[in-house]
Amino acid sequence: MGLCGLVGGTIYIKIIISSNLEMNRIIMHIDLDYFYAQLEELRNPQLAQKPLVVCMYSGRTLDSGAVASANYAARQLGVHAGMPIIYAKKKAPAAAFLPADRPHYEDVSGRIMALFAGFADRFEQESIDEASLDVSAKCAGSYVEAKKLAEKIKWKLHEDERLSCSVGVGPNKLIAKMAAGHRKPDGLVVVSSIEVKDFLRSKAIADLHGVGEKTAGALAQKGIKTIVQLAAAPVSELQESFGEKRGLLLHEHALGIDNDPVEEKAARQISRIVTLRENSSDPNAIAVHCSPLAADIARKAKDANVLFRTITILLVSDRIENITRSTTLPGPSQSEVDISDSCRGLLGEFFEKNSQFVCRRFGIRVSNFEEPKAQKRIFEY
Numbered sequence: 613m614g615l616c617g618l619v620g621g622t623i624y625i626k627i628i629i630s631s632n633l634e635m636n637r638i639i640m641h642i643d644l645d646y647f648y649a650q651l652e653e654l655r656n657p658q659l660a661q662k663p664l665v666v667c668m669y670s671g672r673t674l675d676s677g678a679v680a681s682a683n684y685a686a687r688q689l690g691v692h693a694g695m696p697i698i699y700a701k702k703k704a705p706a707a708a709f710l711p712a713d714r715p716h717y718e719d720v721s722g723r724i725m726a727l728f729a730g731f732a733d734r735f736e737q738e739s740i741d742e743a744s745l746d747v748s749a750k751c752a753g754s755y756v757e758a759k760k761l762a763e764k765i766k767w768k769l770h771e772d773e774r775l776s777c778s779v780g781v782g783p784n785k786l787i788a789k790m791a792a793g794h795r796k797p798d799g800l801v802v803v804s805s806i807e808v809k810d811f812l813r814s815k816a817i818a819d820l821h822g823v824g825e826k827t828a829g830a831l832a833q834k835g836i837k838t839i840v841q842l843a844a845a846p847v848s849e850l851q852e853s854f855g856e857k858r859g860l861l862l863h864e865h866a867l868g869i870d871n872d873p874v875e876e877k878a879a880r881q882i883s884r885i886v887t888l889r890e891n892s893s894d895p896n897a898i899a900v901h902c903s904p905l906a907a908d909i910a911r912k913a914k915d916a917n918v919l920f921r922t923i924t925i926l927l928v929s930d931r932i933e934n935i936t937r938s939t940t941l942p943g944p945s946q947s948e949v950d951i952s953d954s955c956r957g958l959l960g961e962f963f964e965k966n967s968q969f970v971c972r973r974f975g976i977r978v979s980n981f982e983e984p985k986a987q988k989r990i991f992e993y
């Protein structure tokens with residue numbers, strides 16, 4: 613009897629442990645702090661001391677366009693991303709206003725995303741400066757381990773790139789993302805599954821993912837002003853106002869439920885970079901690397917079943933300056949010759965104007981992807 617009980621007990625414990633492992637999903641959300649502005653501060657450290665605004669100029673008039681990113685000194689003056697540049701100039705007239713250097717940001721982002729992916733069981737890039745990592749198995753379902761891993765990632769990012777990020781850890785993507793936004797910049801917030809309820813109680817309804825200004829207004833009209841009230845609202849009522857899918861989603865999110873998996877998205881760019889045997893300012897000497905790199909990239913594009921339109925050369929100087937120059941093809945391509953020809957042209961143009969540049973590393977990147985369509989394309993003939 614006693615033995616039976618013991619055996620039974622052992623089996624029971626095993627079941628608990630294994631089901632626990634399956635259930636304890638741990639997701640990490642990483643958000644790079646004021647990414648574009650932080651990168652500009654790195655390039656020019658004097659800018660870090662004052663308000664800095666990175667702009668997407670539309671080119672129509674001198675100041676038309678919107679703010680893409682602002683450092684915290686500029687935010688304190690009321691500047692935020694999405695704001696028209698003209699307003700930002702009124703709020704922060706003494707700020708430095710810089711045009712966005714998207715190729716450079718993409719370049720650094722590519723390196724960082726590869727770094728993050730190495731820490732995850734499954735990895736999903738959400739945008740140029742945000743990623744979700746499923747670390748359930750890596751951390752054996754332990755939030756203590758997940759916190760240690762987050763600290764390690766933050767340290768490594770600073771070590772490699774001199775950048776800071778905010779990290780949120782939670783039982784799903786929704787809570788992890790909200791946790792990352794909870795303390796910025798340079799934050800680390802862990803919300804374990806048992807803490808979800810209290811965490812949501814502390815947040816405003818507009819902080820709930822998927823609730824924009826418009827939805828918040830519509831909910832307020834129904835008397836729903838907090839996440840707790842939203843969680844208590846009948847699903848059918850929410851579905852009546854917001855549609856079946858969206859109504860259910862709002863209900864689930866208010867309860868902290870989110871089953872969306874972390875999914876690897878297809879690559880957004882393919883790149884290769886080499887270190888030159890000798891530093892060089894001779895475009896012809898550097899161009900010998902075009903064909904082998906292009907062949908490798910074209911093969912990867914074929915393997916990934918993508919067509920690219922944008923081709924970029926990456927040049928790193930002996931003083932670790934990063935330069936990128938891009939060209940966009942008239943149509944989508946998968947051709948090795950398109951890559952190498954474009955790169956030779958870009959190299960020639962760059963060194964014509966920058967003959968003093970001493971290149972240490974040379975790379976090629978293709979991006980702006982399209983999936984092949986059914987109809988025949990020019991390069992198939």
Ligand SMILES: [Mg+2]
Pocket residue numbers: 643644645646647741
């Ligand atoms: Mg960010």
